[in-house]
Amino acid sequence: MVPYETAAIPIANPPATSSSTTTTAISKPPEIDGLLAGAGYKVRSSDLRHVAQRLERLETAMLNSPSQHLSLLASDAVLYNPSDLSTWVDSLLSELNQSQSLPSLPSDLSDLVSNPTALDGSWMDQQLPPPTAAIHNQQPSQLTVVEEDSGIRLVHMLMTCAEYVQRGELSLAGSLIQDMQSLLTRVNTGCGIGKVAGCFIDALGRRVFAAGGGGGIPGSAYETEILYHHFYEACPYLKFAHFTANQAILEAFDGHDCVHVVDFNLMHGLQWPALIQALALRPGGPPTLRLTGIGPPSPDGRDSLREIGLRLAELARSVNVRFAFRGVAASRLEDVKPWMLQVNPKEAVAVNSIMQLHKLLAGPAPIEAVLGWIRSLNPKIVTVVEHEADHNQPGFLDRFTESLYYYSTMFDSLDACALQPEKALAEVYIQREICNVVSCEGSARLERHEPLARWRERLGRAGFRPLHLGSNAFKQASMLLTLFSAEGYCVEENEGCLTLGWHSRPLIAASAWHALPETAAVSPDVAVVGGAVM
Amino acid sequence: MVVPLNTWVLISNFKLAYNLLRRPDGTFNRHLAEFLDRKVPANANPIDGVFSFDVIVDRATNLLCRIYRPSDTDEPPNVVPVIVFFHGGSFAHSSANSAIYDTLCRRLVGLCRAVVVSVNYRRAPEHRYPCAYDDGWTVLNWVKSRAWLESTDSKVHIFLAGDSSGGNIAHHVALKAAESESGIEVLGNILLNPMFGGELRTESEKRLDGKYFVSVQDRDWYWRAFLPDGADRDHPACNPFGPKAASLEGVKFPKSLVVVAGLDLVQDWQMAYVEGLKKAGQQVKDLYLEKATIGFYLLPNNAHFHTVMDEIKKFVSSNC
Numbered sequence: 001m002v003p004y005e006t007a008a009i010p011i012a013n014p015p016a017t018s019s020s021t022t023t024t025a026i027s028k029p030p031e032i033d034g035l036l037a038g039a040g041y042k043v044r045s046s047d048l049r050h051v052a053q054r055l056e057r058l059e060t061a062m063l064n065s066p067s068q069h070l071s072l073l074a075s076d077a078v079l080y081n082p083s084d085l086s087t088w089v090d091s092l093l094s095e096l097n098q099s100q101s102l103p104s105l106p107s108d109l110s111d112l113v114s115n116p117t118a119l120d121g122s123w124m125d126q127q128l129p130p131p132t133a134a135i136h137n138q139q140p141s142q143l144t145v146v147e148e149d150s151g152i153r154l155v156h157m158l159m160t161c162a163e164y165v166q167r168g169e170l171s172l173a174g175s176l177i178q179d180m181q182s183l184l185t186r187v188n189t190g191c192g193i194g195k196v197a198g199c200f201i202d203a204l205g206r207r208v209f210a211a212g213g214g215g216g217i218p219g220s221a222y223e224t225e226i227l228y229h230h231f232y233e234a235c236p237y238l239k240f241a242h243f244t245a246n247q248a249i250l251e252a253f254d255g256h257d258c259v260h261v262v263d264f265n266l267m268h269g270l271q272w273p274a275l276i277q278a279l280a281l282r283p284g285g286p287p288t289l290r291l292t293g294i295g296p297p298s299p300d301g302r303d304s305l306r307e308i309g310l311r312l313a314e315l316a317r318s319v320n321v322r323f324a325f326r327g328v329a330a331s332r333l334e335d336v337k338p339w340m341l342q343v344n345p346k347e348a349v350a351v352n353s354i355m356q357l358h359k360l361l362a363g364p365a366p367i368e369a370v371l372g373w374i375r376s377l378n379p380k381i382v383t384v385v386e387h388e389a390d391h392n393q394p395g396f397l398d399r400f401t402e403s404l405y406y407y408s409t410m411f412d413s414l415d416a417c418a419l420q421p422e423k424a425l426a427e428v429y430i431q432r433e434i435c436n437v438v439s440c441e442g443s444a445r446l447e448r449h450e451p452l453a454r455w456r457e458r459l460g461r462a463g464f465r466p467l468h469l470g471s472n473a474f475k476q477a478s479m480l481l482t483l484f485s486a487e488g489y490c491v492e493e494n495e496g497c498l499t500l501g502w503h504s505r506p507l508i509a510a511s512a513w514h515a516l517p518e519t520a521a522v523s524p525d526v527a528v529v530g531g532a533v534m
Numbered sequence: 535m536v537v538p539l540n541t542w543v544l545i546s547n548f549k550l551a552y553n554l555l556r557r558p559d560g561t562f563n564r565h566l567a568e569f570l571d572r573k574v575p576a577n578a579n580p581i582d583g584v585f586s587f588d589v590i591v592d593r594a595t596n597l598l599c600r601i602y603r604p605s606d607t608d609e610p611p612n613v614v615p616v617i618v619f620f621h622g623g624s625f626a627h628s629s630a631n632s633a634i635y636d637t638l639c640r641r642l643v644g645l646c647r648a649v650v651v652s653v654n655y656r657r658a659p660e661h662r663y664p665c666a667y668d669d670g671w672t673v674l675n676w677v678k679s680r681a682w683l684e685s686t687d688s689k690v691h692i693f694l695a696g697d698s699s700g701g702n703i704a705h706h707v708a709l710k711a712a713e714s715e716s717g718i719e720v721l722g723n724i725l726l727n728p729m730f731g732g733e734l735r736t737e738s739e740k741r742l743d744g745k746y747f748v749s750v751q752d753r754d755w756y757w758r759a760f761l762p763d764g765a766d767r768d769h770p771a772c773n774p775f776g777p778k779a780a781s782l783e784g785v786k787f788p789k790s791l792v793v794v795a796g797l798d799l800v801q802d803w804q805m806a807y808v809e810g811l812k813k814a815g816q817q818v819k820d821l822y823l824e825k826a827t828i829g830f831y832l833l834p835n836n837a838h839f840h841t842v843m844d845e846i847k848k849f850v851s852s853n854c
Contacts, residue, residue, distance in 0.1 A: 035833045035834070036540050036544060038633065039544055040572020040573070040574070040633035041544070041547070041572065043540075048539045048540060051543055052539060052542060052546070055543065055550065056546075059546070059549075059550055070553070071558070074555065074563050074566055075563065075566075079569070082551075082569070082570045082572065083572060085543065085547060089547075092550075401578070405578055405587075412590075471565075471566060474565065474568075474569045475566070478565050479565075488596050490568075491568070492568070492573050493569045493570075501575075503588055503590060503596070503598050504575065504576070504588050504598060504629070504630070504631045504654070505588060
């Protein structure tokens with residue numbers, strides 16, 4: 001056994017040049033070992049000795065285990081948050097000490113997931129072609145040296161233009177936009193840098209030339225839904241979000257007979273067939289499921305929320321799941337009041353937010369209010385998926401730069417998609433986001449993406465604690481990706497959360513939370529009191 | 535012989551986690567490996583004077599590199615060395631975006647005022663020999679042809695570097711460059727605890743087996759995972775100066791800096807490598823660190839770390 005230092009070691013926090021390289025590094029509390037933090041592990045210096053002893057114990061336990069047991073441990077045990085070394089080692093030790101393997105809930109879900117067309121495609125109005133498993137990796141045309149140079153020039157010009165905008169020099173920005181538009185004609189705008197540059201030049205143009213400041217692309221809720229659906233089909237980001245959230249919700253609902261999901265953005269309800277199916281197959285039988293779907297009001301007299309609800313009810317009936325749906329029409333999430341959701345204290349509640357919370361960040365009040373009432377519902381789980389990007393910085397140039405890199409990566413990942421018209425409409429969907437980030441301000445700027453580290457802080461301050469997503473969710477998400485998508489997508493584990501990215505750049509982050517029980521006094525306005533016991 | 539506590543925790547954790555990943559039948563639990571690996575994204579915003587970004591070098595194989603550059607706006611020197619770095623992991627573990635290697639590459643930028651190109655090569659057992667070498671060769675050619683990596687003399691000044699399996703890859707890529715009449719000149723090789731072996735059981739392997747985080751059994755596993763089916767450890771990939779390898783005499787091979795840890799069980803093979811280079815008339819400096827274990831260069835908490843960093847700096851700057 002390798003001996004380690006037994007004398008007390010001064011905390012070796014190195015000079016600033018060496019250790020902290022994590023991009024979303026928030027200042028860590030001083031007692032965390034700085035060198036291990038740089039390697040991605042959080043261990044308090046005072047715990048090092050204890051962790052070392054546990055590691056020694058673990059080694060002995062592994063040596064004494066038959067190798068089949070170790071293989072089983074490796075493939076079946078669900079492991080969480082490898083960054084937290086102390087807990088990690090202890091959980092491995094307890095896994096090794098257990099004789100039984102865990103119940104195989106996840107494998108049921110994976111059976112379902114491997115045949116998704118049965119769930120998503122069959123009940124939909126528009127018969128979109130099912131996602132093809134083999135998406136041929138299109139070879140983009142070879143970039144000539146000239147194009148590469150033009151591409152780089154465009155990027156430089158975009159950055160310069162953004163700087164002019166930040167400094168308020170709009171006429172300089174305007175003439176640069178015209179120069180860029182003419183340079184665009186010499187670049188392939190069908191893919192690669194040309195395509196992304198085109199979107200950003202367009203967005204800058206709207207900002208600079210629009211009368212009355214802020215020219216986002218107008219669009220109806222109906223159009224938004226269509227674009228969203230095509231974005232869902234063309235690339236795996238939303239599928240990953242739905243799948244990961246559903247997995248966590250399923251686990252949180254284990255043992256509960258009355259469950260209630262509150263979906264912050266119903267759209268076409270694409271997330272829910274899979275959950276309904278999984279609940280139907282639950283050992284011991286399905287619970288009673290209520291789904292409350294929030295969405296914008298329909299302008300033309302249709303009740304699109306109700307229509308989606310009806311279809312989901314049909315599906316639930318076909319698999320013998322007792323189901324009830326309620327639609328809540330609201331233009332903005334901050335307009336929703338908890339009493340509209342009619343949560344029953346005896347239910348297990350899951351709150352599901354896919355790319356919605358960032359829209360509340362125009363000021364401090366809306367997000368705090370919404371997180372407050374989420375907490376008052378006493379949810380068993382809150383699933384949150386957000387863009388892994390910092391698009392809400394106060395300085396325009398910083399925001400612009402971040403989003404240029406972010407959306408370049410996203411467009412690059414879309415290049416691999418061969419489905420049409422899904423791909424084209426997905427690009428329009430992304431283009432609208434870019435426009436909002438770049439050309440809108442104030443309450444019109446809804447796409448205020450913030451990175452996972454900052455959401456962790458916010459949710460922590462609002463009284464939520466993380467529920468870690470484990471190695472089973474990770475493995476299944478990875479497998480899902482190989483079924484659906486081109487190579488290049490990667491799932492990563494980030495301290496209990498999962499991210500999906502393209503070529504090592506994480507683009508979206510999925511996390512799960514639960515609320516600490518409120519010990520505060522009863523608020524008479526709120527339908528559900530925090531003291532209710534689940 | 536004592537290892538700092540945090541290093542011990544780090545390397546022991548790797549050792550035990552890796553035990554879970556290697557299956558007796560030669561397959562590898564890749565999902566769990568990726569779940570466990572601590573990764574960091576690239577960052578175009580400079581941190582401590584270094585920024586990074588990822589580039590796809592070959593779409594067909596999804597070959598990525600992470601480029602690290604110094605961000606200082608001082609007058610750049612006439613010559614900026616480009617270090618093509620191959621991370622370790624015994625051919626099976628880690629990636630260019632693994633936190634430990636991101637940290638190491640960032641250090642090299644500051645140390646050598648260099649651009650570092652970290653290669654995300656394909657790994658065993660899914661991709662055996664020669665995939666990793668092919669990926670290294672692809673990147674070397676790519677680096678050579680980037681106008682934005684040229685120094686003021688319109689040439690790209692290239693060094694190859696790597697630790698563990700990365701050191702092995704660096705050797706073979708340099709060899710290919712020398713033998714291929716490509717005109718690509720590699721100015722120097724930096725090999726940190728390079729991974730070599732052979733059929734023979736050397737004295738150091740017997741003496742140190744299982745004593746300092748590494749065992750002969752796990753080394754054997756990784757060679758079986760990397761080498762072609764049916765090959766033994768005297769295959770030239772594993773044993774470049776062994777009975778099956780071609781001579782390096784007369785080959786225009788770059789000068790080498792080979793760092794050997796005195797508590798690494800593979801050291802006899804590493805010293806044999808140094809001897810092999812010398813006998814073939816090649817320029818080589820070996821740095822033998824008596825009390826170092828594997829991975830000593832990952833954390834800056836020991837004297838060997840600083841010794842090695844100084845040597846690397848001298849090695850790279852002597853050409854610039």
